[in-house]
Amino acid sequence: MMQLSDSSQPIWVEFKPAFNQSTNKEAEQNSAVQIKSGTVTNDGLRVYFCTKNGLLLELSEVEPLRWENHGRPPGADVAAIADVVTVRKEVVYTISSTGDLYEYDKSSRPSWKKHLHSEETAEDGSLIPLKGCTIHGFSGDHSVSLFLLTQGGMLVERRLHQRKWKWISHGSPEAHHLTSITPPLEDEPKERFLPLFLTTSTGLVLEYRIQKHSGTAQENQISEAWLNHMHPPNTKVARGIAGLKFQLGRTMFALDDGRLAELHIPGLGGENSGPTHQFNMRKKSSSKYVWSILDAPETEGWNAEYCTEERGPMNCIAGIKDEPNDSGTTRLLTRRRKGNKAQQEYLSLGTSRSTLLKTLEENNFPDNWINTNFRLRVMHGGVSFFIVTDGGLIFEYLYTESVWLWLRHDHSTPMKGALGNYNGSLFFVDMYGTLLIRERSHNELAWINCTAMRKGRQVIGGPPWDGMPGKNMKVTAEDALFFVSKSGRLLQFTVALRKFKWKDCRNPPETKLACIIDQEIFRENIVFVVGRNGRLYQYNKVTELWHEHHQSQHLVLSRLPGTAMRPSLLSLTGSLFMLSEDGGLVEYHWNAWDGWNWVEHGTPCKDVTLVGPPGPCFEGNQLFLIGSDGNLYLRYMDQLTWRWKNCGFPHNGDKDQTETGAHDAQQEVCIDNDFTASLGNNMENPIDPHRNCDPKVAATRPIPFSEDTVIFELKDGRLAEIQNVEDTQWVWVRIIGTPTSLCTASYWTALAA
Helix, strand or coil: CEEECCCCCEEECCCCCCCCCCCCHHHHHCCCCCEEEEEECCCCCCEEEEECCCCEEEEEECCCCEEEECCCCCCCCCCEEEEECCCCCCEEEEECCCCCEEEEECCCCCCEEEECCCHHHHCCCCECCCCCEEEECCCCCCCEEEEEEECCCCEEEEEEECCEEEEEEEECCCCCCEEEEECCCCCCCCCCEEEEEEEECCCCEEEEEEECCECECHHHCCCCCEEECCCCCCCCECCCCCCEEEECCEEEEEECCCCEEEEECCCCCCCCCCCCCCCCHHHHCCCCCEEEEECCHHHCCCCHHHHCCCCCCCHHHHCCCCCCCCCCCCCCCCCCCCCCCCCCCCCCCCHHHHHHHHHHHHCCCCCCHHHHHCCEEEEECCCEEEEECCCCCEEEEEEECCEEEEEEECCCCCEEEEEEEECCEEEEEECCCCEEEEEEECCEEEEEECCCCCCCCCEEECCCCCCCCCCCCCCCCCCEEEEEECCCCEEEEECHHHCCEEEECCCCCCCCEEEEEEECCCCCCEEEEEECCCCEEEEECCCCEEEECCCCCCCCECCCCCEEECCCCCCCCEEEEEEECCCCEEEEEEECCCEEEEEEEECCECCECEECCCCCEECCCEEEEEECCCCEEEEEEECCEEEEEEEECCCCCCCCHHHCCCCCCCCEECCCHHHHHHHHHHCCCCCCHHHCCCCCECCCCCEEEECCEEEEEECCCCEEEEEEEECCEEEEEEEECCCCCCCCCCCCEEECC
């Protein structure tokens, strides 16, 4: 609980619920009480809480602490507090987890009473456990109404008038599912009607005008009871979270991207307007409202990194602030799609677009999708990495005692890919979608079946990267890996402290997930994903909210993993890189000045498209990509200008230089002549079809093996390593023979114990 100290500074004080255990057996059995939610009475003298195990608690005094445990309804529990001593004095109204309404009055016997549903409200379903909205005197003198929501998304009213209770169903607009109610102000004038603001499951805000009971006079009738205020541009209102009405004509709502938005009357409110007591009552009754977005400091960039101690606590007060990149410069936005203005609202998809999305949704993933995107995984940088073969075998390439050798890791079922690496444990998926951990236990290697654990699921994908190249992974008590299930849902698997636990994070509305673009490298607590409809979404693991990012209707993203690029860990400026459906490079860039912007980089040249996932990235300004011609390309920034460089493939002395050279005079080439000569001396025409050798780069997702080297797969099944020698200069340094490649190579292999 937060209190003001003697110096008027806010401080946190811990209040642990404590009861007279000699008279409260239930409290004795549940000594560790966990609070779920709470509500303060209007007079500010008491606080009521509901606990995670369904109890109703009351805190009536602070010095000394005085807790009371009111228990729970017979045969039920307390899932939410609907009203505290507002409908009737000393009476608390609660909702159970099964959706029933109860009242608690400690002065009556029995203390708990259940409100039975009427036939009309029973059809709407049980109640949603959330705080209700109480209004006095609007349905007649001495009347009081408690507004609640049903599981079916309908608005219902429990009305007390002339000592009689009555259920009234107000329903909802067609095709709208209500998820929260925003209570009006206590002193709000009660004119012909009272506006009630509600959020929907699709991120909209609706206004319901409750008509005041005053006979049948024609002038008091309301022409339209429901009004749709939509949502702010490029974002939607958070589902299930009530707004805050802090002044007449001004209501604050949480957005699904973590920011705040104000719905207010024009001329009253907005980003640069604080609370004021001067307002026009005529404006207040107007049906015209506008949206203003408030970019709170901790949500700029949509992440709480702004308020960390490293960045300085004053940043939360001062507002936008970001660190420059390592070179002290900032980049310019370029290469916008010509003729396209920035979209200012969510797009209504036309028939052709809907048909395209439906086709994308129905298309199954290729059989080798997992193996292509998750074939390689680093275990220990510069020392060990794993490869999963097409036949489902697992091999580890290990440097030990000054020798590189291959180790085989056997399992009873064939493997499809390596989905993650955490603290020395590698996560694999087999042909059935089972998630397995390969780790060393004491002196032996062991397998752990994660899918067999409670709430475990079958998976098809995981995070593309295990951190930024060359940066140590930060281990915390909340660490988790995210995976994509076979059914297209996002799954969170807690791995911290080996307290393994599954959690279903569901999926965005109206689409299933295709793959994860980035997990917490670009933004802490944020997972970026691409839906099977080719759209970009994010999931906030703290608020558990999904957000759809603004995207042109002409841009359809491929269903391949992406990569995040940040100039440094201190800077929030950075980008997400993905491929479009037509094989072009797409960047989603954020900086503190312009916010989010899409940048289309296209392809290296007209006759080459990009294949395979983009990445890895280095130094915050270099990105590797694989071309359809089998060449490796580097996209890098030179003096605020993006450029292409053709790194070819590890060809040999008899290979025509022009084949791996640049496609035009402006394109650079990176070739190590010494490496080329050594290959020519040691191998006889390695591209001879009889030798089954093809040194062109395959579309397999590569891995950063160290802070300056990357491992790629070649089309003949061998591996090749490229190394950074200076700035943007990369050279091929070696080819690694693999146990399953038909191209002649020598290697040592052994069976892992």
